[in-house]
Amino acid sequence: MKVLLLVPKVTRLFEEAPLGIMYIAAVIRNAGHSVELLDGNAGFLRSELARRFVHGDVPDLIGMACTTLTFPLVMELADFIGKIHPDVKIIIGGSHATIMPETLLANPNIDYCVIGEGEETIRRFAYSLRSSIEDDSDMDKPWIKGIAYLGEDKDVHFNDKQEPIQDLDSIPFPARDLLDPIYFKNGRTTLIASRGCPYNCNYCQPTLRKMFGNKVRRRSVQNVVDEMLEMYEKFGIRFFKFVDDTFTADRNWTIAFCKKVFETFNDSGKHVNLECLTRVNDVELEMLKAMKKAGFYVLDFGVECGSQRILDYYRKGITVAQSIEAVKMCKKAGIKAHTCLMIGAPIETMEDINETRKLIKKMSPDSLCVAITTPMPHTAMWDALVKDGVLSEQDWLKVGDYLQKWGGVCQNVSEKELFKLKQEIQRNFWLRKAMKNPKLLYDYMRYHDSGSFIRAARYFLWKGDYS
Numbered sequence: 001m002k003v004l005l006l007v008p009k010v011t012r013l014f015e016e017a018p019l020g021i022m023y024i025a026a027v028i029r030n031a032g033h034s035v036e037l038l039d040g041n042a043g044f045l046r047s048e049l050a051r052r053f054v055h056g057d058v059p060d061l062i063g064m065a066c067t068t069l070t071f072p073l074v075m076e077l078a079d080f081i082g083k084i085h086p087d088v089k090i091i092i093g094g095s096h097a098t099i100m101p102e103t104l105l106a107n108p109n110i111d112y113c114v115i116g117e118g119e120e121t122i123r124r125f126a127y128s129l130r131s132s133i134e135d136d137s138d139m140d141k142p143w144i145k146g147i148a149y150l151g152e153d154k155d156v157h158f159n160d161k162q163e164p165i166q167d168l169d170s171i172p173f174p175a176r177d178l179l180d181p182i183y184f185k186n187g188r189t190t191l192i193a194s195r196g197c198p199y200n201c202n203y204c205q206p207t208l209r210k211m212f213g214n215k216v217r218r219r220s221v222q223n224v225v226d227e228m229l230e231m232y233e234k235f236g237i238r239f240f241k242f243v244d245d246t247f248t249a250d251r252n253w254t255i256a257f258c259k260k261v262f263e264t265f266n267d268s269g270k271h272v273n274l275e276c277l278t279r280v281n282d283v284e285l286e287m288l289k290a291m292k293k294a295g296f297y298v299l300d301f302g303v304e305c306g307s308q309r310i311l312d313y314y315r316k317g318i319t320v321a322q323s324i325e326a327v328k329m330c331k332k333a334g335i336k337a338h339t340c341l342m343i344g345a346p347i348e349t350m351e352d353i354n355e356t357r358k359l360i361k362k363m364s365p366d367s368l369c370v371a372i373t374t375p376m377p378h379t380a381m382w383d384a385l386v387k388d389g390v391l392s393e394q395d396w397l398k399v400g401d402y403l404q405k406w407g408g409v410c411q412n413v414s415e416k417e418l419f420k421l422k423q424e425i426q427r428n429f430w431l432r433k434a435m436k437n438p439k440l441l442y443d444y445m446r447y448h449d450s451g452s453f454i455r456a457a458r459y460f461l462w463k464g465d466y467s
Helices: 019-030 045-054 071-084 095-099 101-105 119-134 207-212 221-235 251-264 285-294 308-313 320-333 350-363 380-387 393-398 415-436 440-447 450-462
Strands: 002-007 034-039 061-065 089-093 112-114 147-150 156-158 188-191 239-242 273-278 296-304 336-343 367-372
Touching (some): 002 019, 019 034, 019 061, 019 119, 034 045, 061 071, 061 119, 071 101, 089 095, 089 119, 095 101, 095 112, 095 207, 101 112, 101 147, 101 156, 112 119, 188 221, 221 251, 251 285, 285 296, 285 320, 296 320, 320 336, 320 350, 336 350, 336 415, 350 415, 367 415, 380 393
Parallel strands (some): 002 034, 002 061, 089 112, 188 239, 239 273, 273 296, 296 336
Antiparallel strands (some): 112 147
16 A cells, blocks of 8 residues: 655744654554655645656555644645545544544545544554455444544544553654655754653643543653664764653653663763753752763753743643752753743733743743743633633634744733734843853854754844744
């Protein structure tokens, strides 16, 4: 069977490999199917699809991942495919397919949505589709767990949910060989060591639990290090960014991982640089020292804001004091601290935003970015705002890129003022940093390419977007 996976072109500050679709590609290939990946970020997707279809290179199945942010792009691509070859089956996965499959299935060109984690579902789906092609029969939809589809009655039908994969080591490494080399030009890539998050922030949950279940699952230390070693040797990767929701939540695992990385790489002269996302209440000094020794050069903290009132509204489960202490410990351990902040919570006031300004000065992080609070559909924040009449059910169509486009839920500060404040906070921070440390630009260029630098400068210092 021929499977074609598509990645819609999106505007991003930095290029990050599409991990989810690469995992799906690896699973399909391991099941004995032919699989290709076309990435709109690395070429002209529509023209390439048209060229292939004209020359008879038509797949049996086309798959895409969809978030609420990429929904318009996915719908446009599905329409395009339907016009040039309406018989191709299209299946959509990702967070939006999980929480709002009916919006995708309203498109007559989209046949199926994957609900939740996709690897086992797509393996069963591909087997079922191949069987139906071989014996010229319809697919046995009820047999496949974890999919939604439009029935003959025009209603959306949901099959039993596919249970999350407990042994993450059983999943093959992402099929990075299918990616355009553009993703490896700076010797950087992303990877993930766990699935799920133990916390209950109202801007993420319960969507994360719907995607990955209630329990955090981790790969073994050896399995993660083996993937890193493969990337080091095959693709020349030296910079690894972990995109786990909370990388350091399990202290023992983190310490064991750092020890193994040091033994595998640094002890043998193969130096690597590591980055991860984590929380200010999930670090302590001894762990940070071990991380520094293993090669962690920066940690990304979801600090969010300097107002305890707003942190409690977010159900973040941290204190302002913990944010200050986490950055202080990073400095002691010799690791850079990148802080992620949000302004514009529904109940936020100018006083709360000023508390965030004060926090930035107290923390003095090495870098920061500021986003406008944007509720994602059917998170706890979203549902509460709909219930209170602040949003309507259809307002999810307004959700654009949360870094730049929409700030329409704050009741006390205007959208225009929020964007002005966001840019002012970022610009003042980075200008002060550059004046104090002229070497800052060199350090940035060391870890990123010139294109990323220009986009970052436009975003942080000038326009406020990276179009």
